Amino acid sequence: MKLNGSEILIECLLEQGVDTVFGYPGGTVLNIYDALYKNSHRINHVLTAHEQGASHAADGYSRATGKVGVCIATSGPGATNLVTGIATAYMDSIPMVAITGNVAVNLLGRDSFQEIDITGVTIPITKHNFLVKDVNDLADTIRLAFEIAQSGRPGPVLVDIPKDVSAAVAEYVPAPASKPRPINPPKPERLAQAIEILKQAKRPLIYMGGGVIAAGAYQQIRALAEKLDIPVCSSLMGLGGFPADHPLWLGMVGMHGTRAANIATRDCDALIVCGARFSDRVAGNPKGFAAGAKIIHMDVDHAEFDKNVQVTVRLAGELKEVLFTVASRLEETKRPEWIAACTANKVEWPAIPTDPEGPVDPSVILRTLRELTDRNTILATDVGQHQMWSAQFYPQYLPRHLLTSGGLGTMGYGMGAAIGAQFGQPDSRVVLVTGDGCFHMNLNELTTMVSHQLPVVVLVMNNRVLGMVRQWQKVFYEKRFSATDPERQTDYVKLAEAFGAKGLVIAKNGDILPVLSEALATDGPVVVDCRISKDANVLPMIPPGGSVENMIESMEAYEQ
Amino acid sequence: MSENRNLTVISVLAYNNPAVLLRMTGLFYRRGFNIETMVACQTDRPSLSRLTVTMTGHNAEIRQVRQQLLKLEDIVKVDVLSIDDCSASELALIKVSATADTRKQVLNAAQAYGCRVLDIGENTITLEMTGRDEEVNRFVRYMQPFGIVEMGCTGVTALARGDTTIFEGLDG
Incomplete structure (x- = not known):
């Protein structure tokens, strides 16, 4: 033809x-x-x-x-x-x-x-x-x-x-769809070495990343964790690859990760790294990362081995297969003391404030949103404080439900990503959590959402400043807030209406539940101006280059 | 990581596609690997080129370079050779000042070092020296007192010792 x-x-x-x-x-x-x-x-x-x-x-x-x-x-x-x-x-x-x-x-x-x-x-x-x-x-x-x-x-x-x-x-001659190329299994002697380390391990830990999601290895990683009783933490990119309500789940690891996950990486004696790459946002201090552990690194990309952190065993291969093989060659184990030690470091969330006139806390918005939405809800984010709050306070239970720019950290990613996700999963609810800084970068795509009447809820965490950069200026630059206080006068409701979308406001604590409910009940794009404090911080925080010992857990304590 | 940084030869077999050099040199640049020399040439297989890179680095760095190179779609094979355990050679063209007084000495030196005389001008002689890096350097140092007017040098090209070739394992 x-x-x-x-x-x-x-x-x-x-x-x-x-x-x-x-x-x-x-x-x-x-x-x-x-x-x-x-x-x-x-x-x-x-x-x-x-x-x-x-x-x-x-x-x-x-x-x-x-x-x-x-x-x-x-x-x-x-x-x-x-x-x-x-x-x-x-x-x-x-x-x-x-x-x-x-x-x-x-x-x-x-x-x-x-x-x-x-x-x-x-x-x-x-x-x-x-x-x-x-x-x-x-x-x-x-x-x-x-x-x-x-x-x-x-x-x-x-x-x-x-x-x-x-x-x-x-x-033109038709052809079948392209297939991914076959992947070689890891070398048997390396597998044997990994098995031996895991047999000896008393305090093993899994640190997983986006590779688990790319490989679709959720069942296999869960099977390995459950069979060997290994607690699990994840990079930002791996969230959703392991259910956040699982008893072995410790949360996100790294700069804004949980206390439990970061202490576990310090204390473990064997670390299984699965489809993750020891980014500087996870291993701020690569020499001190899991320093007491033998590290087994499973990845499909050979160039990831020893790139950032020197590992003990390199297991190159298809993650589903590697995880399955490792699990199948080890006996079922129980380690209640280690699990108890790890989970003891989990920090309970504070009670949700009840004062209707109180200030708007971004974590309360996200926790309320989590309660109002089902597990199939897709959360897209932009980049900055709201992104970290989303990772911390909107737990993920299923893979491919958190869309966030982890590696490049692209402000302005979220609007396009939410549109793409809504076209890909028309039956899922898509919520974009963004900040006023990120939203201003690519809010033009509101017009695309309106043209297609996509029911995307856009939550603008509006602190009127460039929050994450400002937080760094607060902590590392003696509060010299250079170019992070743009004094924008944008009226988000009018803006949404001008594009043909709906605009809502959350101005006080008592607005959170009714306004979120209204937004989620709307059949078309909604922009919600969530007026949060410019002084809200993302905590805990491990400063760049640091480790869990340097973790800042309260800004007041840090400033003293 | 206390091991020595050794001069290593990285022998690359790549499809002879446009931009393959750009892709390779770009990778070295953005990952901060320092190329000492690089030589590109065709092979007896028309679709394949050989690129020979020398660089100094720890074993882990060299391993990382190899793995990163292998991720490039156009690269077929990457062999790492120790500079001391391969057949390696480079070529230098040296234009030496040669007056009536020194001409004979220059020609004698060239003969002693096994150089070819490529050209004789009124006041200069152009010599071609091939050999390992240190041999070429020794010759250049020897010729310096005569006055080197200009010179050009290729990088190292190298082949594995014995019967092994870079094509091994490709056709299977």
Whole structure:
């Protein structure tokens, strides 16, 4: 069958099971958009307000569904606007295929209108990228892009298609969907070494990360923890991979992690690290991290071993298989004393204040939201204080229900991600928790939510300052609040209404329950201005480079 | 991590795709690995290029470089060779000042070091020296008193000793 490049692209996306793409049209993708128009009954295109929103939407779609997210942008500024979204996906290992148009092959390299070397730009933030100069290579390149995005450690792949290539005609031969490449199992002697360490261990601990979610290894990690009676903590990226109401759960580890998780990493004698990478937000002091433990590192990416922390055993492989094999070769064990010692460090949450006129506490908003929403609710966040409060006070019970930019820490991620998630999981409730700083970055996507009447609840934790940066200035810069007090006068209710959404306000403690209930009952986008104190802090906090001994648990105590 | 930082040869086999050099050098740059020399060439297989990099680092650093390189889609194989345990050579072209008085001495030195004479100008002689890094350096030092007008040098290219090749395990 003879098709033009754009039609071949659409057919190849359909081969891969793509039903939704996020994008923005422009000069060099006119042919592609013409093919999208003709195929609108087969593939849904979601127009965002800005290409960055499209890239985050593809990412949010992928995180919420496990499928490869797809975004499309034109050449030049369209392509560069995708960059932050691609980098966000890269840092969090999210499978994505970004399609960009480019100027015609004979105009490449001549600084043509809206020309940019986007493959050059994105080399450091993609697993791989392609510039397709011949329409005869297009189909196989798209297939390979999907294969690479899903194989091993997932990540984004970019395919740059010059305008004449999207118009040129070639023979299209259908093919099945790309499959991830097979992964070699770990070496038997290393497995044996890991088994021996775990047999000897008296105080083992599991530290899991986003790799568990990428691999879908939730059952296997739970089975290992339960069989060997091992407490579990997680990085931000791993939240939801282990149910937060499980008796072995200790919470998030690291800078803003729980006291229980951080003390357990200090005290354990064997640490199983599963699909995690010892980021500086987890192992602030890499030399002192789990210093008393033998470390067994399970990961699909060989380059993660010994990158940040030297480990005892490297178990490279597919996590489901590695976890299953390790669990199957060990006897069931009970270690009540160690579990009791770990759980004794769990800190009870304070009682929810009852004074209706009292101030609005962000943790109370999140705890109330948790009570009002079912476990299938997808929580997207932006980056900063509200993100950490969301991780701390909105416990996760299921994987792929917390969408947050952990690695890159992208302010402005949330609006696009929430849109993508709502398209990917139309039956789930999607809530975005953002801050007034982050919301101002990409609030333009409210228009996308309104156009599609997406019932997304946007909770703006409005402290009128750039809270996390301000907190660091408070702790490390003697309260010199440089550029963190923007004195914005935004009226969020009017803003929401101007876009065609609903706007609500939580101004006092007594508003939290009724306003959240009203927001959740609304069939369409709602923005809630949650007026919190500018002095609210994220605690506990381990200062950068520090360990659990340096943990700040109360700002008053720290300031004295 | 008290082990020595050794000069190591990293022998890379890569698909001869556009930007493969950019992808490799970019990786070295952004991860803070320091390239000492780098040589790219074709192999007897038209789709494959060989890139030979030398760098100084601890074993753990070299391991990290290898694993990061292997993540690049275009890279097929990465062999790590110890500089002392491989056949390694580099090439230097040296234009030496040679007056009527010194011309004979320069030519004698070239012969003693096994150099080829590539060109003789009115006041200079251009020599080609190949060998291991230290041999080339020794020769350059020896020629310095005559006056080196300019020189150019390739980096190290190297092959594993014995019958082993970089293609091993590829066709299976």
